[in-house]
Amino acid sequence: MKEICKDLADECQALDHIIGSLDEAAWNRVTPFYDWTIKDEISHLAYFDRFVRFSATDPKAFEREMTHLAENFEKMFEITREEGLAMSASDLLQWWRAGVEAMVAGFRPLDPKTRLPWHLPMSAKSSATARLMETWAHGQDIVDALGVHRAATDRLRHIAHLGVATFGWSFSCRQMDVPEDPVRVELSAPSGTTWNWGPGDAQNTIKGLAEDFCLVVVQRRHFEDTGLIISGDTARQWMAVAQAFAGPAAEGPKAGKFAG
Numbered sequence: 444m445k446e447i448c449k450d451l452a453d454e455c456q457a458l459d460h461i462i463g464s465l466d467e468a469a470w471n472r473v474t475p476f477y478d479w480t481i482k483d484e485i486s487h488l489a490y491f492d493r494f495v496r497f498s499a500t501d502p503k504a505f506e507r508e509m510t511h512l513a514e515n516f517e518k519m520f521e522i523t524r525e526e527g528l529a530m531s532a533s534d535l536l537q538w539w540r541a542g543v544e545a546m547v548a549g550f551r552p553l554d555p556k557t558r559l560p561w562h563l564p565m566s567a568k569s570s571a572t573a574r575l576m577e578t579w580a581h582g583q584d585i586v587d588a589l590g591v592h593r594a595a596t597d598r599l600r601h602i603a604h605l606g607v608a609t610f611g612w613s614f615s616c617r618q619m620d621v622p623e624d625p626v627r628v629e630l631s632a633p634s635g636t637t638w639n640w641g642p643g644d645a646q647n648t649i650k651g652l653a654e655d656f657c658l659v660v661v662q663r664r665h666f667e668d669t670g671l672i673i674s675g676d677t678a679r680q681w682m683a684v685a686q687a688f689a690g691p692a693a694e695g696p697k698a699g700k701f702a703g
Contacts, residue, residue: 470532474584486527489539580661606660647675660687662695
């Protein structure tokens with residue numbers, strides 16, 4: 444767990460560098476993600492950071508919170524944000540920071556293969572990876588809203604791997620048949636190395652920057668608004684429905700929203 448915990452903490456710290464000096468007005472800036480504000484985004488992250496910490500350290504508290512969400516499923520996303528939205532921006536920032544520290548501390552002593560409760564049970568390493576993914580994805584909403592640049596890092600490998608691993612899920616969560624054709628994914632890492640998944644002789648291929656691939660699988664960009672080179676019907680169909688996160692089928696931005 445040492446590597447993923449360090450990368451999770453570093454990803455949260457990178458987001459902290461972006462939001463740590465924002466004034467109250469900036470926290471109310473609207474992002475491209477369902478018109479959530481930056482305050483909505485951090486409230487949501489803080490809630491689920493605590494929820495995940497419960498799954499790793501306090502099963503009874505986790506079960507209570509899971510039951511509460513299940514009983515109020517129709518307003519689940521309002522519930523995940525209401526606690527943070529009731530705070531001042533400075534108090535929310537401190538709550539989120541403390542929650543990140545507690546979450547990472549809860550993960551560190553675990554065996555990576557330890558099964559943790561969630562919507563579907565997952566390993567401790569997968570749970571930490573999912574938090575890194577969510578932090579990066581919601582961080583993208585925030586940098587889009589602020590119009591600032593965020594440098595890509597090799598922490599994206601965790602997200603890219605999760606994106607590849609959820610190939611089947613991207614179809615099944617939409618009640619679609621999972622294609623049998625393999626897809627080769629070749630991504631240029633920020634460090635300049637190349638990351639590969641899938642058989643080298645696959646007829647379906649996806650090539651390009653790791654950052655572009657990650658933006659697509661977390662549904663922050665339409666694949667046509669990236670530089671990805673996609674060959675084959677299965678590869679193109681996958682990129683149209685790619686979803687690296689759990690929950691019901693969701694739709695990312697339409698083509699052209701982030702063109703250029």
